[in-house]
Amino acid sequence: MSEQYASTGLVFDEPLLWEKGSKGRQGFSMPVRDVEKCPLDSDLEGDLPDLPDLSEPDVVRHYTRLSQWNFCVDTGMYPLGSCTMKYNPKVNEKYAALEGFAGAHPMVPSFLSQGVLKLMYDLEGVLREITGLDAVTLQPAAGAQGELAGMLVINAYHRAGNKKHSKILVPDTAHGTNPASASLCGYRPVSVKSNENGILSARAISEVMDEDTAGIMVTNPNTLGLFEENVSEIARIVHAKGGQVYCDGANMNAMMGVVDLGRTGIDVLHLNLHKTFSTPHGGGGPGAGPVCVKKHLEPFLPVPRIVLKDGVYEIDEEYPDSVGRLHSFYGNFGVMIRAYSYILTMGFAGLKKASQLAVLNANYIRTALEGDFYLPYDRFCMHECVFSDKFQREDKVITLDMAKRLIDFGFHPPTVYFPLVVDGAIMIEPTETESKETIDQFISACKAIAREAKENPTLLKDAPSKSKVKRLDETAAARRPCLLG
Numbered sequence: 307m308s309e310q311y312a313s314t315g316l317v318f319d320e321p322l323l324w325e326k327g328s329k330g331r332q333g334f335s336m337p338v339r340d341v342e343k344c345p346l347d348s349d350l351e352g353d354l355p356d357l358p359d360l361s362e363p364d365v366v367r368h369y370t371r372l373s374q375w376n377f378c379v380d381t382g383m384y385p386l387g388s389c390t391m392k393y394n395p396k397v398n399e400k401y402a403a404l405e406g407f408a409g410a411h412p413m414v415p416s417f418l419s420q421g422v423l424k425l426m427y428d429l430e431g432v433l434r435e436i437t438g439l440d441a442v443t444l445q446p447a448a449g450a451q452g453e454l455a456g457m458l459v460i461n462a463y464h465r466a467g468n469k470k471h472s473k474i475l476v477p478d479t480a481h482g483t484n485p486a487s488a489s490l491c492g493y494r495p496v497s498v499k500s501n502e503n504g505i506l507s508a509r510a511i512s513e514v515m516d517e518d519t520a521g522i523m524v525t526n527p528n529t530l531g532l533f534e535e536n537v538s539e540i541a542r543i544v545h546a547k548g549g550q551v552y553c554d555g556a557n558m559n560a561m562m563g564v565v566d567l568g569r570t571g572i573d574v575l576h577l578n579l580h581k582t583f584s585t586p587h588g589g590g591g592p593g594a595g596p597v598c599v600k601k602h603l604e605p606f607l608p609v610p611r612i613v614l615k616d617g618v619y620e621i622d623e624e625y626p627d628s629v630g631r632l633h634s635f636y637g638n639f640g641v642m643i644r645a646y647s648y649i650l651t652m653g654f655a656g657l658k659k660a661s662q663l664a665v666l667n668a669n670y671i672r673t674a675l676e677g678d679f680y681l682p683y684d685r686f687c688m689h690e691c692v693f694s695d696k697f698q699r700e701d702k703v704i705t706l707d708m709a710k711r712l713i714d715f716g717f718h719p720p721t722v723y724f725p726l727v728v729d730g731a732i733m734i735e736p737t738e739t740e741s742k743e744t745i746d747q748f749i750s751a752c753k754a755i756a757r758e759a760k761e762n763p764t765l766l767k768d769a770p771s772k773s774k775v776k777r778l779d780e781t782a783a784a785r786r787p788c789l790l791g
């Protein structure tokens with residue numbers, strides 16, 4: 307098999323538009339002036355902006371070439387663990403762009419926005435069905451903001467019962483945003499160690515759970531890609547001491563249609579629409595992190611809520627116990643359209659199949675690579691599997707070298723050095739949308755890299771060699787960022 311599985315294409319050197327410009331060149335034709343010339347208002351006068359003169363093809367080619375240097379899900383496999391970089395069907399983009407949705411203004415009165423409100427109301431309904439919980443807010447703009455919303459809801463619930471707590475339990479396999487969200491809400495996160503199987507044990511929780519603890523934040527599946535099997539028992543222990551159970555459900559793509567989370571004892575859950583439910587992400591947003599809660603927490607959800615009264619959708623702000631508003635207007639509506647369209651086009655059977663395939667693909671990779679890379683938790687995984695560089699370190703090759711080398715093979719690197727519980731972690735999430743052929747190519751690339759680590763480690767130290775930019779000095783990039791390009 308050839309060494310390079312996917313082509314990086316022709317690489318052009320692309321000068322700045324200012325370097326390409328040539329005086330007098332233009333990309334459009336203005337009609338001949340047929341009115342008298344008159345000066346600008348004095349406050350509009352000043353230096354003209356320094357813009358280059360360019361023809362239309364100059365501009366089109368410049369931006370098209372730049373766009374081709376980008377690696378994205380539309381060009382190749384992007385196995386970034388915990389991020390669910392799956393392929394998002396284009397039909398969802400089409401619906402999000404429908405004029406009635408894209409042109410809807412949030413200040414239009416609700417009696418003229420019934421379609422938009424209905425979509426949000428119905429999306430809440432299908433998310434209730436998918437999660438098994440009782441009420442939903444679509445407002446948070448990201449997973450982390452969903453966590454904060456959930457923490458605020460738990461805090462408001464406790465305050466309504468005249469209870470104050472200083473701590474919250476956060477397992478060492480939780481997503482990094484969890485302790486941050488808990489602290490933002492004024493709680494001190496108490497780290498709980500997972501057991502030798504990489505999951506939480508009920509015993510570990512019963513040892514630390516007390517009446518000064520507001521609850522627990524469990525990431526399920528956790529960041530080792532493992533299902534937290536003891537969550538129901540843990541929920542009983544936490545509830546018995548008056549605590550609430552928060553579930554980070556950002557990786558719902560491993561469980562849709564398979565687990566009824568409402569019956570696992572959790573009280574609050576957030577979803578990441580931009581991961582599980584079809585919104586392209588990775589460039590910094592926008593996203594949506596809806597929060598789903600059990601009935602007893604509904605009064606505390608953020609306002610405004612969308613309600614249906616006598617067949618009319620209305621925006622309701624009258625929730626006196628609400629934690630308040632978290633986003634301007636109603637949240638990122640464009641993301642909600644994509645999610646709704648995705649869920650309806652997939653159907654519940656399709657969503658279940660997607661979860662099954664996500665889990666199958668991850669386990670296929672886990673078993674194919676377990677001889678080549680060290681697998682710290684050698685057991686059935688969910689939607690992602692976590693290896694480490696323990697074998698390769700004997701040849702002085704580390705995770706970063708292997709991640710960079712994957713770029714030469716045409717793949718985006720997996721998540722590296724996360725989760726923190728695994729030293730030199732390599733966290734692979736293939737997602738359900740990759741074909742067996744693509745996954746096999748990825749596996750061969752990883753195996754080739756494991757061989758290179760033994761036979762020719764310098765190749766890995768110099769990687770990537772085929773990309774536009776080579777190995778970056780990441781410390782300098784972080785300490786002395788050059789924002790001008």
Ligand SMILES: *Cc1c(COP(=O)(O)O)cnc(C)c1O
Binds near residue numbers: 450481556557593
């Ligand atoms: C991605 C992720 C988050 C954070 O979501 P953002 O939308 O990036 O804020 C939280 N928890 C888990 C488990 C995640 O995978």
